Amino acid sequence: MKKHLPVNLDLPVRSYPNYVYIFGILEGDYEPWLYSNFLQLVHTETGWFDFLVPQFLHEEDLLIRHYSYLPANKTVDNKQSIINMIIEMINNDFYVTGIFNDYYVSFRPHYKQWDFDHFFMINGYDNENRLFNVVSYTKEIVLKEEKISFDDFIIACNNLISPTLELIFYKQNKTFKLEFNINKTKKYIEDFLNSINTTRLKQAGLYGIEALNSYRKFGIDKRFFSLTRIYVIYEHAKLVVNLTEYLINNKYIDDDEKILIENIKRIEKMGELLKFIRIKMDFVKSNLIFSKIIDVLNTLISLEEGHLKLLLEKLKG
Amino acid sequence: MKKILFINQNPPIKSISKVAYALSILLEYPSDYLYLINNFIDLKCDINGNNIEFVDKAINFSNHNLFTTYSIKIPTQSIVNIGNDILNLILNLINDGYYVHGIANLIDYYDRSYLIYGYDDDKKILHTINHVKEGFYGKSILTYDNYLNSLKLNDKNSYIGFIRKLNNNTHNVSILDIKGQIQNYAYIHNDSSILQGKNVFKKQIELLSNTKKYEKIEMKPFNILVEHKRLMADRIKYLIYTKGLDQKYLQKYQNIIKKAVYINNSCKMYNNSLNNKQIPLIQNNIQLLLKEEFLILDEIIESYNSKKI
Incomplete structure (x- = not known):
């Protein structure tokens, strides 16, 4: 017996797995819904920099969710x-996410040097050949579906650094409507520009423009910009671009003077440039590259701020 | 193959299942009883007098200083399909020292929650402790089949927790903390959503007036009443033997326990007779108990203040 659940690997946002795997299973055109909900950024006191992931993403209104938390070092005993x-959960159309130790995963040879707990998502199985279908990140931050034998999977879980084998089972709640919401969009643009968080998800930290500036300062002080976090900034810029196009195309605003279109072209260009330079930084260690990232980041932040202000003015009519 | 883990079948609090289970695992050695000295001093309930609980410093399975916990929550239908796998998981984890806790539709049992502390694979039975009937917390035996069948009767989702006691705990008793909590209990300090301290049973007096004709009284609050007084007496005993509190307070407090037991018995008698004339008597006895208890606790606080202890 075998079963394979569909996964979309071409995602508009793919920086961190806590939302990426969820996007991967959503059916239908959910991007407009994304524009209303993925505008806010947070830089927490502990140094975490990411989208402020809406609380409902982990609650039962979007997902039907179950779980299994078991002692990791007993995985072999309970194989x-x-x-x-x-298998039972997949048969009921639940996807399975969790963490395993990449050191023990044959298709992750670049982790052969050290133990590393990493997110995965199981979306199928083949009982006859004793294989699971697993989606996970490659080292280039690209999602890819691979196969892992039941035995290797069990060993990779049994050897987690974490004491807990976490398996989260979820599927989309089809009654939850993934729709664009103009009022929410206006509110979140305003929040972003005012650097405040009015959602019910409370995290101690800085928000919006202040979060961007604070992460930039953090990077300059530490002389390091993490690739994944630069991806967050790049993807945020991309979402601002997509949102603007959506608003124009759906006649929420007009852009007769083509100012918004010009803005988003520049934002898109700066976002791409930022990503490109950051990847290059891994190969070319020089002060010049580092300064270039800071320059591009400064320009991008100021472009986004100016553009969102204009967008908000137009939305308020 | 069989395995039986330690279980204290006579914890000092039985009226609240989740506390009873935690104490059944926790109270293994005499020194473990020190947990009770600093805890369970105050009481609370909601503004309508429902959901009476002891105020404790998280003596429950979520406290990671006391217990290691794991859990699964899956659709009940899946438990039906992979029941034997779940059972194997349970037996393996019991072998590793984990107790198993959850909710099941245990037919003929008073409480739907259970705690499994052992198994015998030859006889295909599980050893459990729970409220088999009202007011009786004790050991019982479930066959594998009965257990799995009762899980199948759960609502949409089924939860199973795996709990192991941590053995690295030290029990520090803080005398000032006890004083603070006794003050909290004796003097009124409600917020808008909960009642605390003496007001919990003042509210019960009020609720008793609303008892409808031929309606039984819920016994849980009055079981808590007795347990609360017994624990307070043990605390006073501790203060006498370790901190020099005057012996007379224990003698005085023994009377409070007698009164609490009397009130509890009166409620049981009322439930048998349903004679409404007994209600005012019960209310009056609670009133007297609270008054007398307050005087004793006030004197104990005074002993603290005058540095007699």
Whole structure:
């Protein structure tokens, strides 16, 4: 017996796995919904920089969610129970996310040097050949579907650095409507520009423009910009571009003077440039590259701020 | 193969299942009883007098200083399909020292929650402790089949928790903390959503007036009443033997326990007779108990203030 659940690997946002795997399973055109909900950024006191992921993403209004938390070092002892539980959940159309130790995963040779707990998503199985279908990140931050044997999977879970084997089972709640919401969009643009958080998800940290500036300062002080976090900034810029196009195309605003279109072309260009230079930074260690990232980042932040102000003015009519 | 883990079948709090289970695992050695000295001093309930609970410093399975916990929550239908796998998981984890806790539709049992502390694979049975009937917290035996069948009767989702006691705890008793909590209990300090301290049973007096004709009284608050007084007496005993509190307070407090037991018995008698004339008597006895208890606790606080302890 086998079963394979569909996954979309071409995603508009793919910086961090806590929302990426969820986007991967959503059916229908959810991008307009994304524009209303993925505008806010947060830089927490602990140094975490990311989108402020809406609370409902992890609640039962968007997802039907179940879980299994078991002692990781007992995975081998409970091997068949855990495999059968995963298969049972897939048979009921649940995807399975969790963390395993990449050191023990054959298709992740670049982690062969050290133990590393990494996110995965199981979206299928083949009982006859004793294989799971697993989606996970490659080292280039690209999602890819691979196969892992039941045995290797169990060993990779049994050897987690974390004491807990976390398996989260979820599927889309089809009654939840993924729709664009203009009022929410206006509110979140305003929040972003005022650097405040009015959602019910409370995290101690800085928001919006202040979050961007604070991460930029953090990078300059530490003389390091993480690739994944630069991806967050790049993807945020991309979403601002897509949102603007959506608003124009759906006649929420007009852009007769073509100012907004010009703005988003420049934002898009700066976003791409930022990503490109950051990737280059891994190969060319020089002060020049580092200064270039700071320059591009400064320009991008100021472009986004100016553009969102104009967008908000137009939306308020 | 069989395995039986330690279980204290007579914890000092039985009226609240989740506390009873935690204490059944926790109270293994005499020194573990020190948990009770600093805890369970105050009481609380909601503004309508429902959901009476002890105020404690998280003596429950979510407290990661006391317990290691794991859990699964899956659709009940899946438990039906992979019941034997779940059972194997449970037996393996019991072998590793984990107790198993959850909710199941245990037919003929008073409480739907259970705690499994052992199994015997030859006899295909699980050893459990729970409220088999009202007011009786004790050990019982479930066959594998009965257990799995009762899980199948759960609502949409089924939860199973795996709990192991941590053995690296030290029990520090803070005398000032006890004083603070006794003051909290004795003097009124409600917020807008909950009632605390003496007001919990003042509210019960009020609720008793609303008892309809031929309606039974819920016994849980009055079981808590007795447990609360017994624990307070143990605390006073501790203060006498370790901190020099005057012996007379224990003698005085023994009377409070007697009164609490009397009130509890009166409620049981009322439930048998449903004679409404007994209600004012019960209300009056609670009133007297609270008054007398307050005087004793006030004197104990005075002993603190005058540095007699």
